[in-house]
Amino acid sequence: MRRHAVFALLICLPVLASCAIVPWFKRTPQQTPMQEATAKPATASVTAKRAQVLMGTMVEITAVAPNEILAQAALSAGFREIRRLEALLSTWIKTSELSMVNQAAGQEPVGVSEETFALLKRALEVADYTEGGFNIAIGPAVRLWNIPEAPHIPSDMELEIAAQYVDYHNIHLNPTRRTVLLEKPGMKIDVGGIGKGFAAEKAAAVMREVGATGGLVAVSGDFRVFGKRADGTAWPIGIRHPRRDGAILATLDSTDEAVSTSGDYERFFIKGGIRFHHILDPETLKPARLCQSVTVVAPDATWADALATGLFVMGPVKGMVLIERLGFGAVIVDAQGGVSISSRLHNRVRMVP
Ligand code: AMP
């Protein structure tokens, strides 16, 4: 009988430890068994992590919560939310709202959900802020280059034709009816430059609702963090070195904000010694040439994601002026590898030697 009890205790201990319940040997003499069962130490928290491929990329979520059940529930809620948004926004899914909008280009307005409408509205705002550098009407040109699936350098003639369909002013949002109309047949919305940040933002929100006190949602290079880690410290975020594979350029500690990076190392091919990558300059419909990478730090991940892509096109000078005007943060690596850091990040970013 006693042997059974000891065995059961041995099995239970790791589970108790993982639930961050105060171990039995730390019981204070004053605590009654009932107090002990209900008392939760102020600092008790558990960390749970999971990774999954969604939105065509690796999504990694970390949740911090008062116990294991809540931490797992927060992870599940975060992934469920990203899956839900993917079904609305992916242009790989034929039945998604965005696919419906693209299919009806030049024909009729399409009714969409609040989320899709809000995302498109934000995208058009960022387009104006970035003087058209960020442009979700870029779809036809993205298709033409098809990087990295079946890379192809389009001819001038092909680019000229595509240029007729990439004006974002021809995307019409009707807030009363919550509809979207693409004015010309052949137009295609591509939310590749904003959708991951949007998904990270929404996932973080549902995780908080479920009871997570802290978390990190990483959708490829788009991070959204909230609260603290289980040990009470901020989340360390690494900014990738754009030219040294696997190396970190700089780090910063983050709480309750978004950090998004756009880089020419993400999806690219090299031909004749020239790097052709996935961020296109809407003026030329060719890969933007002024930066190697842009990291934006902002209170909201949708802004951070879209601005990182938009700044990449605008380049380091105009991009930094915009970030300072908005009061956000940026780390920009220019085409020669020179690094500039916005005023708000001077004291926060640590360069890795
Ligand atoms: P990101 O990694 O967030 O910078 O997004 C890059 C993706 O956004 C590309 O793979 C395209 O799908 C899309 N894209 C390319 N160029 C632009 C642009 N100038 N504005 C908005 N989206 C773009």
Ligand code: MG
């Ligand atoms: Mg982006």
